[in-house]
Amino acid sequence: MLAGGLAAGVGVGFAPFGHVANAMARNVSSSTIGAGDAAILRFLAAAEILETDLWQQYNELGGVQDKELPGGSGSPLYREALEKLDEDMPQYIHDNTEDELTHETFINAYLESRGAEPVDLERFRTLPSSKASGAQQIGRLTNLMELTVDTSWWTRYRSHRKNPDFGDTFPQAVQGLVEGKFPAIPRSDKDLKPKNHIQAIANTAGFHFGTIEQGGTSLYPSLAQRVSDPEVLRVVLSIGPTEAMHLQTWADKAGNAPPLTDPTNGLVFPNLNEKPFGGEEFKTNLIMPEPTIFLKKSLPICSIVRPTKTQGAAMGAAEALTADGLFIGQSKEFFEALKELASAADAATRE
Secondary structure (H helix, E strand, O other), rough: OOOOOOOOHHOOOHHOOOOOOOOOOOOOOOOOOOHHHHHHHHHHHHHHHHHHHHHHHHHHHHHOOOOOOOOOOHHHHHHHHHOOOOOOOHHHHHHHHHHHHHHHHHHHHHHHHHHOOEEEOOHOOOOOOOOOOOOOOOOOOOOOOOOOOOHHHHHOOOOOOOOHHHHHOOOOOOOHHHHOEEEOOOOOOHHHHHHHHHHHHHHHHHHHHHHHHHHHHHHHHHHHHHOOOOOHHHHHHHHHHHHHHHHHHHHHHHOOOOOOOOOOOOOOOOOOOOOOOOOOOOOOOOOOOOOOOOOOOOOOOEOOOOOOOOOEEEEEEEHHHHHOOOOOOOOOEEEHHHHHHHHHHHHHOOO
């Protein structure tokens, strides 16, 4: 997740991350963790905390509220609009939220078990909640009310000929979403009408789900290539594939977004079964990655996660989340911490 998904050690300051974090070779039986592996896990823990925060906001208004995920009471009209993409959307939102919460808590607990500092972002919970009925009124880490959503993942995974690791670019599924700032949850009860407006908000959420989860799908294998410790590698390789499961789910649901024009802002959701899309590669029920070029163009095409190039992977994820609009309103200190943690993770080397 995520993207299409970061500040570590916030509760104890950022001093440990002000230097280059190189992975240290260590005895597998040792209880301590190398600096590079710790930096990678801290970045992933922070990314999961941010994902949990945004998914909780979606769940409070559009998902299933239960004792597994307390908080919020739901927005019936928003949930109804989400169900236009699939009647099981509330359950899927709930389960995705729960997954990210378990990733966050596990990675932090694992860091502590190996003698490393866990991640604490609580001081950055300063962003406002939606004022719509059903949302908790608490501080947030992420902003879902001014999103600029990159939907090129939808076309990227349908390409037989291109791979972003080779510098290839891809058209947007919904061009308008990358050109403005749009809500993915109702900002207040005023957003619940007219009907095509709340449906456009639900459609935006449907594509944003995939944008977040494709980021996590790529981030885990990209950073795994820098891990030294076998057990840390097991952690990264075990959590990463769940992000791909999420992506496949949301790729399916996004294709069901009803074509419409938002009467309040002109945002257009096209019919993805018609030109310039449509045809064999762009059928909306395709949810499995089409084979494409990998490693060398001289090799046969292969169905893969894309991208997985490791250089700059953490910084790329941080920049993508920022470009998404998720952090509009955050402090200068937050962005400095984000950059520092991404740099530390990218500086880790496998030994």
